[in-house]
Amino acid sequence: MGTTAPAGNGNDTGKQKTGSLFKVSPYMVIPSRVGGFSLFLKQDETYVLYAEKGELFTDEHKERLSRLGVDHLYVRAEDYRRYADYLHDNLLELLDDETIPVRERARAWNDATVSLAREAFETSLPKSMDKRGFARIRSLIASSLRFLARDDALKELSRFIAEGSELYKHGIGVMVLTVSVLSSYVRDDADMLVAVGMGAMLHDIGKLELPGELFTRRRDTLSQAELDMIRSHPALGVGICSSLPLPQETLQCILFHHERENGMGYPSGASGAMLPSYVKVIALCNEYDGLVRGAAGRKALTPFEALTRIKSQRGAYDTELLKRLIATLSKAQLA
Template sequence: MRIIPTALCQPGMRLGKAIFTEEGQILIGYQVELSSLMLKKLKQLGIHHLYIEDPRTDDIVIQDPIQEETRATVRSSLGKIFEKFSPTAGLSSSSSKNSASLAKAFTDSMSQILDELYERKKDPVMLTMLNMLPPTNMEQHFCQNALNVCLYATKLAMAQGSYNYDELMAIGLGALLHDVGSIHVPVQLLQKSSGLTSSEYVEVQKHVMYGYHMLKNETSIPAIAAQCALQHHERMDGSGYPYSLQGEQIHPYARWVGMLDSYDAMIHARTYRQAIPPHHALEVLYANAGKLYDINMVKLFRNNVAIYPLGLSVTLSNGAEGIVSRLNSHSMQRPVVRILKTPSGQELKEPYEVDLSSTLNVMIEGIGEAAGRVL
């Protein structure tokens, strides 16, 4: 099985995993043969990558950190925030009953996420989708970023080994809801393709205060989740906002969320810039360790996160093309790649593997759409 960008999928390919709606219903079933109409609809829905069957890669098992049904349930809960709050609504526009119901949906979802992550606690931290295209709308961007940061933060907190269940729940909810205040920022600012003016930047910065006020009185949500919303743009050297806090003044959970939010933003495209390769994003984190980000958290990230997920199509620096077939626990950023095409574009009858942890003169240069054509 492989992960292929929807834009590069072709009619006749078969799904390696079912596709679910945000309500958790099957949209297209496992092993269904894709048609041109299906692919067009999937692109319109903002589904940028698909799991595709391929006899050359049948032995590669790709598992999400959480079940697709759980992912769909979380997306649905996040989407309800957009139903509850319009971009121009007041911070207390909805009834306390509706608010309590939404808060319970998030705690129930987070509990399910934790249970599933505990079942596979020893698995590496790995997101199975890297969307290289900008999200088609703000709701899609919000949901994608929220769930990614939540999974990163919760898995890394588990890897650190010093947090109990309730603390993991608080970290997870803080990560899931860290950007909730962005709903109250004018969408034209969030999707602006050019640089923000100083006054526009001030307006965008207000999302941390909006998020704090939205969460602080939610009795079902841990109070620290509101602190994550408030502090996730603070930085270790005091260069962040809204209060220019430094070092230990920033809550550890907010430090986790801030670093992971930055990484997730870098590896995903936005309307105003392209995504950067995961290893470049990791270099940015490391270059700013101790300055912007907690250095111990950056090290834990480096040692535990598989930045190139299994099944991902890649192009190597020598021009060869293949997919990530195995991870190296001793070198998470340099996986084993199964080569399917030569640098000249010739299909290989007998694919071979390159272990990037021992072939140091070769690197991953392109992923997804950047990898060019379907292999």
């Protein structure tokens, strides 16, 4: 401790920053974990080195921060990726630690989810998508905390991440695509985008209630009873989330994300005008992300192959919304 670092003008990392440093919570310092980044304290207009990169965090670190009444620590912008990796590695421990205030645990979830969303945004969407596009995603995730910054919600998020890590990453990918497509024609309904974004993130949470091997086997090896179990996961998801104060649109997205334009989906077989537009978007983006991700034990397809597969399912998806998805992806590498 005691080294002073000047504030600079770093690149945008998507974090709240002062100069070239961004704020992190002191609760993120977990004893017995090595930080791949340096930590700084702010004193007046200078930044004092608190912990060196690679230093083992101890109970003494945590106790000292508590005694000092520190509200924020700072990490250099160039260490953002290392901090994000540290946060991902320790997120479950943070979410499950009830000695940490709910607000700080929710903040950890927010930061980790923003990082995953950034990866999905940069991987799935054209390089020409401007910073405002990702700023919209980041704002949506932050707004979700109005509904998710509760003990019971954080417990379900913790279980989802622990038991269904790939499902959660798939949900983030679907959320990024869904919000990007919806934003091409929904201009002034931020509350709806937040609700649908949460529905996209949580759409597969019901799968946690079923044996995981059902979703990795080939469909032609499943019995009718097993297929019926798979088809129950949207309703199971709504059951898990029903005790949380989620918007109706969120629950509709979870329940109807496997419905189809031609009525051949499940669980209700609803079709066409019976389905809200945002449900149709999430159903389409769910299918696309699953195909390019290689979900459910399938070989991952290229974006071009995935769109070709979707187009071949005549009548299953709204053609105008499919055009919007293609337009959103049009400048990406589709070969």
